[in-house]
Amino acid sequence: GAGVSQTPSNKVTEKGKYVELRCDPISGHTALYWYRQSLGQGPEFLIYFQGTGAADDSGLPNDRFFAVRPEGSVSTLKIQRTERGDSAVYLCASSPAGGYQETQYFGPGTRLLVL
Amino acid sequence: AQSVTQLGSHVSVSEGALVLLRCNYSSSVPPYLFWYVQYPNQGLQLLLKYTTGATLVKGINGFEAEFKKSETSFHLTKPSAHMSDAAEYFCAVSDRDTNAGKSTFGDGTTLTVKP
Numbered sequence: 001g002a003g004v005s006q007t008p009s010n011k012v013t014e015k016g017k018y019v020e021l022r023c024d025p026i027s028g029h030t031a032l033y034w035y036r037q038s039l040g041q042g043p044e045f046l047i048y049f050q051g052t053g054a055a056d057d058s059g060l061p062n063d064r065f066f067a068v069r070p071e072g073s074v075s076t077l078k079i080q081r082t083e084r085g086d087s088a089v090y091l092c093a094s095s096p097a098g099g100y101q102e103t104q105y106f107g108p109g110t111r112l113l114v115l
Numbered sequence: 116a117q118s119v120t121q122l123g124s125h126v127s128v129s130e131g132a133l134v135l136l137r138c139n140y141s142s143s144v145p146p147y148l149f150w151y152v153q154y155p156n157q158g159l160q161l162l163l164k165y166t167t168g169a170t171l172v173k174g175i176n177g178f179e180a181e182f183k184k185s186e187t188s189f190h191l192t193k194p195s196a197h198m199s200d201a202a203e204y205f206c207a208v209s210d211r212d213t214n215a216g217k218s219t220f221g222d223g224t225t226l227t228v229k230p
Binding site for chain 2: 003004033035040041042043044045048056059091093100101103104105106107108109
């Protein structure tokens with residue numbers, strides 16, 4: 001079956017602009033995660049959805065970052081007033097039910113570059 | 116708070132040689148442990164995971180890892196390296212004492228395989 005997909009694959013924007021990054025999880029997966037991977041580092045947790053609700057948003061760095069999952073499937077990560085430090089690869093993952101022992105299936109990521 | 120340390124950001128081995136990638140973690144409770152592989156321009160793929168039971172875990176592509184609680188380690192090994200093993204490898208922990216599914220990753224180890 002289809003895996004996790006993310007669009008766009010690359011996004012270049014200017015400092016101060018607004019961007020939206022989209023994630024399509026594996027069909028039927030109720031849990032969805034966003035991570036950010038900066039150059040030379042491992043993925044860093046941002047937010048976790050269980051269904052439509054954000055069960056844990058403790059990783060969002062500040063109030064410029066926001067994510068939604070209105071129908072419990074597709075999720076959008078929104079970044080306002082982008083800064084150069086937001087440049088990174090944004091990864092999305094999904095799992096069947098969200099248990100901490102579950103395998104997370106990752107998408108290929110969106111590479112964001114803020115000029 | 117959990118943390119993961121991967122000793123050696125770059126490891127180089129000859130084809131056919133033993134692969135050893137090191138991972139140490141800190142966690143207040145026995146965690147769930149994962150190894151992921153990331154090929155260029157691809158998403159993270161699960162190699163293996165430890166949840167409960169046998170401490171020696173076998174994964175895909177001939178890799179295995181052993182959970183050693185006394186050493187807080189989960190090192191990844193493969194008896195004989197293949198050129199196709201060249202990639203970046205990430206160790207991750209998921210703490211059963213915190214919100215479900217939130218994983219903490221190490222900074223990764225880039226494996227180079229020389230012919």
